[in-house]
Structure formats: C-alpha cells, structure tokens
Amino acid sequence: MLRVHGILRKFRMRLHGYNITRSKISLIGALLIVILFFVTINSSSSASLSNETERQKDILQTLSGWLPGENGKGNTVPFANTGAATGNEFNNIISTTSDKEYWRMKDKAKLRLIKEAHKVQDPGEKLLKKRHEFYSNVFKVFDQGKPKIGELNQYLAEDRIYHARYVHGEQEKLVFSEDYLKGFLHLDDSQVAAMKEAHSHVVKNLPDSLPENLYSGDGIVYVAGGKFNWLTLLSIKSVRALGSELPIEVIIPTLDQYEADLCARVFPALNARCIYLPYVLGDGSRDSYVTKFKIDGYQYKALAVLVSSFENVFLLDSDNFPVHAPDFFFDSEPFKSSGLIVWPDFWKRATSPYFYNIAGIELSQTELSPLYDEGGGQYDDVISNGVPLDLKEIPLHRRKGSIPDPTSESGQLMISKKSHIRPLLLALYYNLYGPKYYYPLFSQGSDGQGDKETFLAATTVLQKPFYQVGQFLIAFGYFDSHNDFKGTGMGQFDPVEDYYSIVKRKQAGTTSTDRDRPFEERPRVFFVHANHPKLEPWGLKKDGLIYDENGSRLRMYGKGMKKRIGYDFEAAQWSNMKSLLCDLRIHVGLYENVDRDELCSEINAQLDYLKSTASSLE
Known part of the structure; x- marks a missing residue:
C-alpha cells in the first residue's frame, strides 16, 4: 500500500499546473488502486495455480512411487506411458479453473477428457468402431430375444425362500427338491413357452467367437461411480501396495459419476484408467441397438467385463480387497483349463425348475452331481448306479445337469472372453432382462438376488467348463x-x-x-x-x-x-x-x-x- 501512495504522489506532481480538480485526481487515484489490486490478485492467482501444479506433481510422484518395478513402472503395465495423468487437455482445462472447482467440470469438458484419454490407446478409433459394431450386433440379438410377456411376479404364496444358508448335512431337514422349489414362483404354460422361445433365439444367434484382436491381455476391472469411486481408489491402493503389476480399468457408468481429477490424474498415476461406459458401448449412436436398453444396477458387471479391453478379466467389486497380489492367477490352474472361476456364497441355490425348462435342459433322474461339503472345502464325487432317483428326497441342484450348489458370490470373478464369450453374452442377456424375468427365476426372492447367479447359469446352459472354489467362504466381524x-x-x-x-x-x-x-x-x-x-x-x-x-x-x-x-x-x-x-x-x-x-x-x-x-x- 505504501508503494501505491508513492505512485499517487508522483502522479499528482506531474499533474501540477494542469487544470484538474482535486476530485478528478481522487477519481484517477481510485482507478489506479483498482487496477493495481487486480494486477496483484492475478499475480497471486498465477502463483496459486503454479503452486497447485507443483502440488499435483508431488501427488503424482507419490502415487507412482507406490507402483512395483523400476521407477514405479512395471514392465507389464501398458498404461504407464500414456501421458493421461498429465494430459494437455486436462491441464488446459484446469488452467482456468480454481483448485476447489476443477473436479466439478461441466459435461462437455468431461467428454473432451474422455475422448482424449481414449485416443491415447486407440488413436484412429478403429478399434472403438469395431467394438461398437460388435456390441450393436449382439444387442440386436438381445432386443429380438425380449420375452413377449409381462413381468414374472406371480407367486403361489406370500412366503419367499429366505435365509436358505448352505450347510452340509442339512438337506434332510428341508430338501430343496423340484417339488419344493416349484412352490414359489409360478409360470403358466404360455409364459414358459414365450420365455423358451426368446431364450432359444438368443442362444442360437450368439456369436461363436470374437472378431480378431478385439481384446488383448490380462487385467483387473472395477465398476465405480459415485461413492464407489472412493472405494475403488482404496482397493487399487491396496492392490498396488501388494506389488501387483496388472493393468486396471475402472468402468464409470454415467457422466455425472466421472470425476476428472481421479480419472485424468490419480488413477493413471496408479497405472489404472477410467472407461466411460456409454462412450465405449456406443449408445450415443442413433442406429445402435444399445440405445433400446435402459442399463442400470446389476447390468453393469457383465457390461464391464464385455467393454474392458482385456481378453482375460479379473472382476473385482470396489469394496473388495485382495490381500495378496493376484497376477499369477492368469497363468495358473484352474484358470488355464477352465476359463471361468467363481467363488461360493453362503446360500443354497433356489433356482426355479421352470428355468431349466426354459433353457432346454433336461435334468438327470438317475445321476447326481458331486456333493458339496462346505466344511471339508471340496466337492465329493458320487457314484451313480443307474437306479432312478427319489426326486422328492433329492435336492434339485444335486441332479446332474443343474447349476451346482451353493450359490455364487460375485465380489470377484475371473473369465476368459476368448473361451467364454458365449457364456458372457448369455449372462449379459440374463442381466438385461433380469429384474423382470431372470432374477425371479434364479433366486425366487431368496437372499442375494441379482447378477451373481447369471455367469454360472449361462456357463452351465452352454456346457462350458468352470471352476467353483471348494473352500467355503468365512464371515469376518466382531463380538x-x-x-x-x-x-x-x-x-x-x-x-x-x-x-x-x-x-x-x-x-x-x-x-x-x-x-x-x-x-x-x-x-x-x-x-x-x-x-x-x-x-x-x-x-x-x-x-x-x-x-x-x-x-x-x-x-x-x-x-x-x-x-x-x-x-x-x-x-x-x-x-x-x-x-x-x-x-x-x-x-x-x-x-x-x-x-x-x-x-x-x-x-x-x-x-x-x-x-x-x-x-x-x-
């Protein structure tokens, strides 16, 4: 301020002898003060922006330091050199945005970031267009396979199958037989016929293989968005701390859930990248069959596996934390021979017998599948002698051809798209029509209804190999x-x-x-x-x-x-x-x-x- 008064004194001296009133001088002085104020503020803002840039560099350096390998970059991680963490587009946008507001970018700015980040991986977007075409063709099959009936919601009683926990040796107390499981959700003959026709069309028209080079490599996939952005960040931090070098893709379902700071700076510094689901799925194209579907909730997991760039996918829930590095899974048994690994859940399988009729599966009346012993941590083979089974005393899901007991827990899943593309697509079909049709068929209102049964169900229907972990899950908590x-x-x-x-x-x-x-x-x-x-x-x-x-x-x-x-x-x-x-x-x-x-x-x-x-x- 002393400097300002000095300037004003000199200014008044230069005005001496001119016919200018004191009030005019005061006005000019005030204008000078305002100008100097804004010059000072702008200098301060520039310094603040410079400090913010340095702070971000420190953050990125720290994050990168958490990575395994030389200079925090593992040799097998393809995203380390993409430049996404310090991309020009992001820097250009934040250069005119304050520290407290830049992560609240407008939708147009977010889309610019999304497109630039994708072009780093696919400069000409040839691969993106190839995928859009593949997805649209598949969704055309799904659209044609829409059940031509109303929602399946007719139950024979108000009771549902609740708390049906799987415990070895308790089958005799309450047998989940065919007759028992038919006592809940009810379908009449016309409903079964309509569902069967739609299901058959989809199975017959799903592609047998993938277009060449559509996917490649191994990696971890998360579904994030909203509060799950934070949980995903925390899980990724844990994965990197364990020494994992697997590339990571984070699926963001909607634009309002896309956080620019995380996607453009933080995740890439951890060798992870965001994938904006509508952009890679191609639902912005008017002639795409994807636009015919409202996608939400449980549909995201199957879609995340489909749209990820990896051929072999390790799908993790955002609230799931590996306690060891999982990199070796992909090159080891049982994944190498099975192509699909699922983990058990607490519950007995309550799938309706109607599902097997709809899927065209005839369950054996003489042979049993291996018996699951949750305490022993394995499936025990059962020798069949060809004698007809007492179907009233045998659980439906012990019969050969059925989806095995217990149910699956989808907090983690491994799948090869090369060997299991048809089961993956059929699982996606089940999820797209899940809330009205397939979730009631799979769970009949029992605990854990949702996407978790769809992967193993589709694999069983198409008679593809799978591995369900024998060791039963444990509950964590306190007394x-x-x-x-x-x-x-x-x-x-x-x-x-x-x-x-x-x-x-x-x-x-x-x-x-x-x-x-x-x-x-x-x-x-x-x-x-x-x-x-x-x-x-x-x-x-x-x-x-x-x-x-x-x-x-x-x-x-x-x-x-x-x-x-x-x-x-x-x-x-x-x-x-x-x-x-x-x-x-x-x-x-x-x-x-x-x-x-x-x-x-x-x-x-x-x-x-x-x-x-x-x-x-x-």
Whole structure:
C-alpha cells in the first residue's frame, strides 16, 4: 500500500499546473488502486495455480512411487506411458479453473477428457468402431430375444425362500427338491413357452467367437461411480501396495459419476484408467441397438467385463480387497483349463425348475452331481448306479445337469472372453432382462438376488467348463458386549491353492478334508470383501459403526485378522485412507461437503486406536 501512495504522489506532481480538480485526481487515484489490486490478485492467482501444479506433481510422484518395478513402472503395465495423468487437455482445462472447482467440470469438458484419454490407446478409433459394431450386433440379438410377456411376479404364496444358508448335512431337514422349489414362483404354460422361445433365439444367434484382436491381455476391472469411486481408489491402493503389476480399468457408468481429477490424474498415476461406459458401448449412436436398453444396477458387471479391453478379466467389486497380489492367477490352474472361476456364497441355490425348462435342459433322474461339503472345502464325487432317483428326497441342484450348489458370490470373478464369450453374452442377456424375468427365476426372492447367479447359469446352459472354489467362504466381524456376532465382511480363498489341495488329496486317495486340518494348512484367505459396512470413514463415523454401545472405539474385524491373512488388515486400510485423503488430500466427490480437516482428524484418531491395540491381535 505504501508503494501505491508513492505512485499517487508522483502522479499528482506531474499533474501540477494542469487544470484538474482535486476530485478528478481522487477519481484517477481510485482507478489506479483498482487496477493495481487486480494486477496483484492475478499475480497471486498465477502463483496459486503454479503452486497447485507443483502440488499435483508431488501427488503424482507419490502415487507412482507406490507402483512395483523400476521407477514405479512395471514392465507389464501398458498404461504407464500414456501421458493421461498429465494430459494437455486436462491441464488446459484446469488452467482456468480454481483448485476447489476443477473436479466439478461441466459435461462437455468431461467428454473432451474422455475422448482424449481414449485416443491415447486407440488413436484412429478403429478399434472403438469395431467394438461398437460388435456390441450393436449382439444387442440386436438381445432386443429380438425380449420375452413377449409381462413381468414374472406371480407367486403361489406370500412366503419367499429366505435365509436358505448352505450347510452340509442339512438337506434332510428341508430338501430343496423340484417339488419344493416349484412352490414359489409360478409360470403358466404360455409364459414358459414365450420365455423358451426368446431364450432359444438368443442362444442360437450368439456369436461363436470374437472378431480378431478385439481384446488383448490380462487385467483387473472395477465398476465405480459415485461413492464407489472412493472405494475403488482404496482397493487399487491396496492392490498396488501388494506389488501387483496388472493393468486396471475402472468402468464409470454415467457422466455425472466421472470425476476428472481421479480419472485424468490419480488413477493413471496408479497405472489404472477410467472407461466411460456409454462412450465405449456406443449408445450415443442413433442406429445402435444399445440405445433400446435402459442399463442400470446389476447390468453393469457383465457390461464391464464385455467393454474392458482385456481378453482375460479379473472382476473385482470396489469394496473388495485382495490381500495378496493376484497376477499369477492368469497363468495358473484352474484358470488355464477352465476359463471361468467363481467363488461360493453362503446360500443354497433356489433356482426355479421352470428355468431349466426354459433353457432346454433336461435334468438327470438317475445321476447326481458331486456333493458339496462346505466344511471339508471340496466337492465329493458320487457314484451313480443307474437306479432312478427319489426326486422328492433329492435336492434339485444335486441332479446332474443343474447349476451346482451353493450359490455364487460375485465380489470377484475371473473369465476368459476368448473361451467364454458365449457364456458372457448369455449372462449379459440374463442381466438385461433380469429384474423382470431372470432374477425371479434364479433366486425366487431368496437372499442375494441379482447378477451373481447369471455367469454360472449361462456357463452351465452352454456346457462350458468352470471352476467353483471348494473352500467355503468365512464371515469376518466382531463380538459385541452381549457376545453377539456382528458381521462386517467376507473372506474368500486362493483358487490356485484350493485347486492343488484338492488334486493332491485325490492323487493320494485320501478321504481327509479340510475338516481334519488346522486353519493354517488350508488354502489361504485371498480376499476381504468389506461389503457391510463399506470402508468409508466419514459414513462409519456418522453411523457410529466404529464405536461400541459405550462410545468406545472398536475393531470392526475383531482380533483374528492378522492370524488369518498375515497382517493387520484394518490398520492397513485406515493407513491407506490417511495417505490418500489426508497426506495427499486427493479430491474425491464423496467428500465434497465434508470438512477435510475434520475427516482427517477422525481417520487419525481411528488409526491411532488401531495401532494402540495391535498387541491384542491373535
């Protein structure tokens, strides 16, 4: 300000002798002050933008440092040199946007970013056009295969099949026989005929193979968007911390869920990239059959597998956390020989007998499929003698030709598009018409209704190989002050160790199962599916889920996690939260209206508690 007054004094001296009034001089002086103010502000803004650019560089350098391999770039990761993290388009846009607003870009700006990022991978967009044509042709088949009847919602009673948990040896108490399973959802002959006609058309017209070079390589795929952007970031951080070099693709379903900072800077720095679903699916083209479908919810998983660039896909839920690097799965059994790996869920299969009629599958009346022993962690072969089965006393899904018990848990899935493109497309068909037709057929209102049954159902219908992990999942959680168990997640096991464990037992001719072995000698826990509640720190605080009834902090996963997976999972995840949200202060839309300092205070407090109780772990 002293500098301004000095300039004004000199200005008045130069005006001496001219016929200019004091009021005019004051006006000119005021104008000068305004001009100097804006010059100062602009200089400050430029410095602020420069500081923000430096801050972003520091963030990117830190993120890249989390990657395995030389200079944080593994040799097998194709996205490391795309330039997406510091793309010119993104930098041009944020150069005129403030730090607090650039991640709230307008839709047009987002689309520019999406197109530029895609052109890095496919400069002439020849591959994109090739995929659009393939998808449109497939969706034409789906459109022609629309059931020409109303929604399947007629039940014989108000009761549904709830809490049908799979427990070996309990079949005698409540047999899920053909007659029993026909007692819920009801279809008349005309409905069965219409469904059968539509299903048959789709199966007959699905392509037998893929166009050449449509997909390539191995990789991890997430479905994100909204709050799942944060969970995906947290899971990716965990995957990279484990040393995984697999490329990652993050499917973003809608434009409002596309967060520019994450997609253009953060994810690419972790060798991951966003794929905007409508853009790669081609639903913007008026002549595409994709536009005929309303896509939402459970349809996203099958679509994510389809539109990803990978030939071999490891699909992970955003709230699922591998506890070991999964890279070796793709080159190992059972994936090499089966092309599809699924993991078990807690529930008995409740698929309606009508489905098998619709799919043209005649279930055996003399032969049984292997019996699943969830405690033993394996399927036990059953010798058939050709004698007709007592169908009233045999579970429908023990009969040869049926989808095997138990149900599948789709928090993780592995599939080869080369060997299983037809099952993948048929699973997508089931999901597109799922809410009105196929979900009621698969689950009849039982627990876990949704996309999870569609992959194995389609594979069974088309008689393609698959591997369902034998080791039964475990529940994670803690016991409250009343000694009641509070579940917070699920643990799934290593499919490779599971496979070789079963092979070894069969080769040795032993009848021993995992019931006879201590936990440490069984296949290792490989995934923590933290599905309820989600690892979202602010929500956990607001809902009081990290406090007991007395207001004291608690461990949501109890004291046994270190013994089960080899390290303190809970402390590791809260440490990751601190790194991402507090140390790097990465912009995440979920926390737009949350005070970051207050959020970080909560994260630090919970992390301190977890560290202070580390000695109590088993």
